[in-house]
Each structure stands twice: as structure tokens, then as C-alpha cells.
Amino acid sequence: MVLLGYVLSTRRHHWGAATALAIGVCFRQTSIVWVVFVAGTTGLQIIEPQFCTEQMCVHSRSVFTYLTALLKTFFSNIPSLLAELWPYAAVVSGFLAFVVWNGSIVVGDKSHHQASFHLPQVLYYSVFACFFASGQLILNWRISLGFARSLLRPKWVLAAFLLLTLQIPAIHFYTYTHPYLLADNRHYPFYIWKNVFKR
Numbered sequence: 366m367v368l369l370g371y372v373l374s375t376r377r378h379h380w381g382a383a384t385a386l387a388i389g390v391c392f393r394q395t396s397i398v399w400v401v402f403v404a405g406t407t408g409l410q411i412i413e414p415q416f417c418t419e420q421m422c423v424h425s426r427s428v429f430t431y432l433t434a435l436l437k438t439f440f441s442n443i444p445s446l447l448a449e450l451w452p453y454a455a456v457v458s459g460f461l462a463f464v465v466w467n468g469s470i471v472v473g474d475k476s477h478h479q480a481s482f483h484l485p486q487v488l489y490y491s492v493f494a495c496f497f498a499s500g501q502l503i504l505n506w507r508i509s510l511g512f513a514r515s516l517l518r519p520k521w522v523l524a525a526f527l528l529l530t531l532q533i534p535a536i537h538f539y540t541y542t543h544p545y546l547l548a549d550n551r552h553y554p555f556y557i558w559k560n561v562f563k564r
Contacts, residue, residue: 383452
């Protein structure tokens with residue numbers, strides 16, 4: 366349902382996309398993240414022609430300049446964005462109302478679905494996203510090259526070093542093993558976790 370919602374959003378069928386995504390959230394509550402993702406990418410497509418000139422997107426001298434232009438364009442277009450994105454906002458609002466009413470994001474047994482502060486999950490996602498974004502980075506090599514050049518500035522190298530030093534304690538202190546992960550040896554995550562991550 367999430368993929369259907371995304372495809373419909375790219376074709377500007379926002380009602381259909383929001384409906385498909387809402388059904389997806391009914392099956393798996395964490396799919397609400399994908400509703401926000403689809404709304405965000407749709408919003409970027411709406412405002413991109415206004416801020417993404419050849420000079421800004423291809424020859425931008427810094428990430429900061431790019432992000433500043435993006436944020437200025439976003440805040441100056443909030444009414445038009447809301448007019449286009451309100452079906453997604455309705456799904457997110459309905460989800461938040463459900464969480465308040467239910468007292469939790471969980472529909473089933475709350476004792477086996479407890480939220481935890483799992484920072485390494487962001488790192489797993491980063492590797493996943495970079496792998497699958499590599500095709501876009503290659504196809505849009507001029508933008509990628511401009512972005513990479515801006516990251517070689519000393520302040521961004523220092524920021525990357527600081528992030529790396531913060532990742533080590535995050536992995537050491539905030540890696541949690543879900544009880545179900547090690548309870549069933551019929552699936553490959555059991556062996557990856559047991560033989561790779563836990564070593």
C-alpha cells in the first residue's frame with residue numbers, strides 16, 4: 366500500500382495516495398513515517414521550480430546556501446503547500462488522534478511492542494538509503510559533485526568527524542536486541558544478528 370501511495374503521489378492523485386497510505390498505516394502503524402515521507406517529497410516537487418535554478422542546484426557553493434534557499438521558499442509557500450498536501454495532513458492528524466485515544470502506537474499486545482531509544486537504527490537506514498540512492502547520485506552527477514565538493518570544506522569535515530565519534534557510543538550503549546529476533550532461527554535476521562552484529 367505504501368508503494369501504491371507513493372506512485373499515486375508522483376502522478377498527483379493525492380486523495381488516492383493518502384487513502385492507500387492510510388490503509389497501509391492500519392496494517393502497520395509505523396508506516397506513518399512513509400506518509401510523512403511522501404508528503405515531504407511531494408512538497409519538494411511543488412516548491413523545487415521556485416528555488417532550484419541552475420546556479421543554485423548545480424553550482425551551489427555550499428550546502429548551507431542550498432538549505433537556506435529551500436527553507437525560505439518553503440515558508441513563503443505554506444498556504445499553497447497546505448492546499449496540495451492536506452490529504453496527507455489528514456492521515457497524520459487521524460493517526461495522532463488514535464495514539465492519544467489508544468495511549469500508544471500499538472494496537473496489539475503493548476508489553477511486546479515497547480518503544481526504545483534505538484539510535485543505531487538511524488545508521489542502518491543511512492546505509493540502506495545511500496545504497497538505493499546511488500543510482501540517482503550517478504544520474505545527477507553534477508549535483509552530486511557540487512554537493513561532495515561543498516562537504517570537503519573544513520567545517521563539514523570537522524562535523525563528520527564529530528558525528529563519527531558520537532556514533533561509537535551510540536552503537537555501544539543503545540543497541541537493543543528484540544526478544545523475537547533471537548527466538549526464531551528460521552529467518553536470516555537471526556543469523557545476521559547472531560554472527561555479525563553480536564560479535
